[in-house]
Amino acid sequence: MVKVMNLFKQYGEKPVVEDVSISIPKGKITTFIGPNGAGKSTLLSMISRLITKDEGEVMIEDHELGNWKTEELSKKISILKQSNHIHLRLTIRELVSFGRFPYSRGRLTDEDKEKIDQAIEFVTLTDMENKYLDQLSGGQRQRAYIAMVIAQDTEYVLLDEPLNNLDMNHSVQIMKTLSRLVRELGKTVVLVVHDINFASCYSDYIVAMKDGRIIEEGSTAKMIEPSVLNSVYDMDIDIHTINNQKICVYFQ
Template sequence: MVKVRGVSKQYGGKKVIDNVSLEIEKGKITSFIGPNGAGKSTLMSMISRLIAKDGGEILIEDQEIGKWKSGELAKKISILKQSNHINIRLTVKDLVDFGRFPYSQGRLTKEDEAYVEEAIRYMELEPMRNKYLDELSGGQKQRAFIAMVIAQNTEYVLLDEPLNNLDMRHSVQIMKVLRRLVDELGKTVVLVIHDINFASCYSDNIVALKDGVVIKQGTTEEIMNPAVLREVYDMDIPIHEIGGNRIGVYFT
């Protein structure tokens, strides 16, 4: 389990995360929702140790995140950020190979190759495995980066707006893949996501943030509530029941 206790972060004297506490349940999909500037990506970056917190504690399996060795943490947590810039020319296969670096240090074994091939298959990238990233559409490139994270085979998978640049079909594909990672492989997935409809359909738990604080956290059914969403987004969002899911008719 990941436990966040009283965590804060500020830039230029302004608090972007203010005394946030929450727990991320193992074997579930937890989504961070909220308007722009709510602190979702900053919180995600602190949980993955990409940026330092100013105060509080983040515990991964009851060990403070600062005490984890980098190599061991990379086998426990993988993260995909919003912006991924690579300055060398790589094929899809080359990129997905990087997901195995914490284990192989660049010398892939048969086991590493098996994880790479499975990730490429999961993301339906076989036809473009030998294409260079600069030859791909934005959506194809996003799928390749997600395949790299899948190949890393960590217990915790953190994704910051993984549906960026994706059309509806590929967005649904990726959310179904993440659901399978949880349901079939027991992974724990944490998302920063703007589309509350996808959050409501595929998440087990939701954390709603606004202005650097947690407005409410709980099960998807508890958060997909007109009163909660009004407080988070400062607008009325109708809720409909579709196939057992509570859907908010709102896209950001």
Template sequence: MISVDSVTKTYSDHTVVDRVSMQIPEGKITSLIGANGAGKSTLLSIVSRLLKQNNGDVMINDKNLDSYKSRALAKELSILKQSNHLELKLTVRELIGFGRFPYSQGKLTQQDKLKIDEAIEFLDLRDIQHKYVDELSGGQKQRAFLALVVAQDTDYILLDEPLNNLDMKHSVQIMKRLEQLCREKGKTIIIVIHEINFASHYSDYIVAMKNGKILHSGATQDIMNPKILGEVFDIDFEIIHKSGKQICNYFY
């Protein structure tokens, strides 16, 4: 389990994450929602150890995050950042192979190659696996980087706006794949997401942030509430119930 206890992150006199505490349910999708600047991506970066908090603790499987060696942590937790840049000329398959580095240290075994094949199939990249990453569209690149994370095969997967650059069709495909990772492989996924209806449809739990604090958290059906969402985003919401799901209308 991932647990966060009184985590704070400040820059000069500006507090970005303010005494945040939470526990992430295992084997589920938890979405972090909130307006720009709410602290979602900063919190995700702290949980993945890309950023160091000023105060508080992050625990993974009852072990303090700071006590993990990098290679051991990379076998427990993987992250897809909001922006990913490559300076090397790599094919899609070679990129995905980097997900196996914590295990193989660059010398791929048959098991590593099998995991790479599985990730390519899972993200439907078979036809472009030998193309160079810098020749791909934005959506194809995003799926390739997600496949890298899948190949890493960690219990905990952290995704910072993974639907960036994806059209509606591929956004739905990615969310269904994430759902499949939870249901079939028992992965625990934390996702920063802006499109509230994707969060509503695919999340099991939602953490709603504003000004660096958690305003509300709980099961998705409890957070998809006009009053709660209005408080988080400062606009009016209407909730439409359809086929057992809650759809947010914020255009009316």
């Protein structure tokens, strides 16, 4: 289990995460929602140790985050950031092979190659695995990056705005892939999204943040309610149920 206790982070005089405590359920999709500047991405980065926390604790399987050796932590938690800046001309397969670095240190074994094959197949990119990233659509490129994370084969998969700049069709494909990660491979997925409807359709647990604090958290049924969402976003949000699925409608 990942357990966060009294986490703080500030830049200069401005606090961006204040006294945050949460427990992330295993084998589920947990989604962080909230307006821009709520602290969602900062919290995700502290959980993965991409950035340092100022105060508080992050417990990974009963061990404090700071006590994990980097090579062991990279076999437990993987993270895909919102902006991926790889300036090399790589094929999909070459990119996905980076996910095996914690195990192979660049010298791929037969087991590594099998994991790479499985990851590429999981995101349905096998027929184009030798294409270069700059030849792909935005949705295909994002699936390639997710395949890299899958190849890393960690128990916890963290994604910061994986739907950013994707159209509706590609966004649905990504979310279905993440659902399969949980359902078929038993992973624990934690992500930041801005579209509440994607959070409603695919999340098991939702954490709502505002001004660096957690406003409310709970099951999707509990969280996708006007009384909760209106307090988080400071706007009128109406809820409709279509085919037993809650859909949010926004009003200024």
